[in-house]
Amino acid sequence: MMVGVSDIPRSSSARTAKLASIPLGIAGRAAVGFGRKLVGGDREEIDAKLTQQAAEQLFTVLGELKGGAMKLGQALSVMEAAVPEEFAEPYREALTKLQAEAPPLPAKKVHRVLGEQLGSKWRDRFASFDDTPTASASIGQVHRAVWSDGREVAVKVQYPGADEALRADLRTLSRFAGMFSSVIPGADVKPVLEELTARTEDELDYRIEANNQRAFAAEFAGDPRFAIPKVVASSPKVVITEWMSATPLSTIIASGTAEQRNSAGALLAEFHFASPARVGLLHSDPHPGNFMMLEDGRLGVIDYGACAPMPGGLPPVLGRMVRLALEERFDELTELLRTNGFVLPGRNVTDQEIADYLRPFTDPIHTESFHFTRTWLQKAAGTATDFSSAQFRTARALNMPAEYVMIFRVLLGSVGICAQLDAYAPYMEILTKWLPGFTEDVRQAE
Incomplete structure (x- = not known):
């Protein structure tokens, strides 16, 4: 039986209790799993089962509560391709459902x-x-x-x-932000929640x-x-x-031809770079449920509730950073990062540390057409979120200025969808045409 919206608890205490059940349930299952390991249970089989159960509980609760809970689930869903393969399978079905399904209002x-x-x-x-x-x-x-x-x-x-549910969820989820790292390795939920709250x-x-x-x-x-x-x-x-009749992007991700997936990936990347320049707004809700492919080959885009004002296009500083990374002028890039608030006050990072940190992420700009794959994204994300890596230590000295949080989340979300599509996209051509600061002489621009 599908739960109706009228049956979903709206009071802050009831919704908080439901959200609190997630970390409690995960902790309880982990304790049971540890006990089974002690008595000789198969470690990999137990871990796989715990991961699947955690995923099912997490996204069932997020989907039923809707409001901020479901919004967070959708925000996380675009980065499904970055989840390491050993954890990924249990999430895929739950995440895909969350992108398009929820209990209906009578x-x-x-x-x-x-x-x-x-x-x-x-x-x-x-x-x-x-x-x-x-x-x-x-x-x-x-x-x-x-x-x-x-x-x-x-x-x-x-x-x-x-409205009440959304505000209450975001407050509650902010208190539980740390629990998501135990369910989705490498998920940094706090800045996502801060941004969702800001545009509520x-x-x-x-x-x-x-x-x-x-x-x-x-x-x-x-x-x-x-x-x-x-x-x-x-x-x-x-x-x-x-009304717009078209093929949902989720369908193309699941069963589209290589031509369809490549076309969708290229158009999606272009849309996110071109629309700030053309409209002065950045569409800020990048999950597959908001995109579809029309029979004539156009990318259809819906849901404009979350849009960030971008008069004049994306910030030119972003284009200068990408150009310096492309040309491996890491001494200038490090200084540009520092002067624009991307390095925490009092922290020191060397040119080499920045070079090592960014290298996995700059692959798409080193070739005319880049193949976005889950394997590539998992490797890049895995290095940056591995507690024992030098890149993770570098990341702790870096900061995301408030005015760039949404931009980076949208662009990373777009990359995440391209990886789900397993698509080739002409990133260099798109950046050259639409990213302010990218084609300028960087020394002159500064």
């Missing part, structure tokens, strides 16, 4: 929200309305309908109480999402590479957009 409650947001005669605005949702997410679900003028539309309805209020007002989407739709109207549905109507808790 029809009566949907109708009540529509009445509150669109007026008591809301049905007159539709030729037809399907009460069964086609998709559900962290704070709302989507219904397919036909607008009064005959257009097929997607109607996104925010869950009643989503914008995401709760669907009028802001609608305005973001209008800006993207206007800029990309008639574009041969990207498709953005037009906004039909909006209110604080409901947004209605034109």
Whole structure:
């Protein structure tokens, strides 16, 4: 039986108790597993079973609670490709489900929200309305309908109480941030939660999402590479957009041809670099559920609740850093990092340490077309998060300035999806065209 939204606990204490069950459950199973090892149980088999059970519990709880809990799960899901292979398999199915599935809001409650947001005669605005949702997410679900003028539309309805649940979850999850490293090795959840919290209020007002989407739709109207549905109507808790029929990116990840995967990866990378320059906004919710491939080869993009203002495009300093890394001018790069707040005050890092730390991540810019694979990403992420490695010690001296947190999370999320796609993407061509500061003479730019 699927749990309805009306059955999900909304009070802070009830949601906190549910979230607290995750580390307690993991600790309990670990103790049982340790006992089994003492009496001669197979170590690898026991560890594999514990990992699977931890994954199932984690993402079941996150999915049922929705709100900030599910948002965090979706944020983590794009980096599934970076999880070491011995841990990865139990997570893949749970993460994929979390990207697209969640318990639905009953029809009566949907109708009540529509009445509150669109007026008591809301049905007159539709030729037809399907009460069964086609998709559900962290704070709302989507219904397919036909607008009064005959257009097929997607109607996104925010869950009643989503605002309180989202705020409460993010506070609770911040207290439990450390537990995720025991379930997903190398997952640094704290900055992700801080960023999700910072943009909470914008995401709760669907009028802001609608305005973001209008800006993207206007800029990309008639574009041969990207498709953005037009906004039909909006209110604080409901947004209605034109319907877009296409193949979900999750389907292409699972069973797409090499040509489809390469095309999707290249377009995804281009979209995240091009949209700040073209729209002045960065689409900041990079998980496969928000992207799809149309039959004509365009990349369709939905869900504009999380967008970061980027007037003039991405920061030129980022382009200068990438150029210096490409040319292996690590002495200048280290100084640029220090002057722009990427090195913690009072900490010292050498040029060689920066070179060694960044080398695994710079592979995509050393070739015209780079093959993004899980193996490559696992190796790069594994080195950076290995407590005993020199790179990890370097990382502890580095800092992520607040204005760059979202940018790096989006770009890393995009890379994570490309690795899930096992795609080739022309990263150098994309950077050359769209990344400010990358093609400038770095000495002049400084």
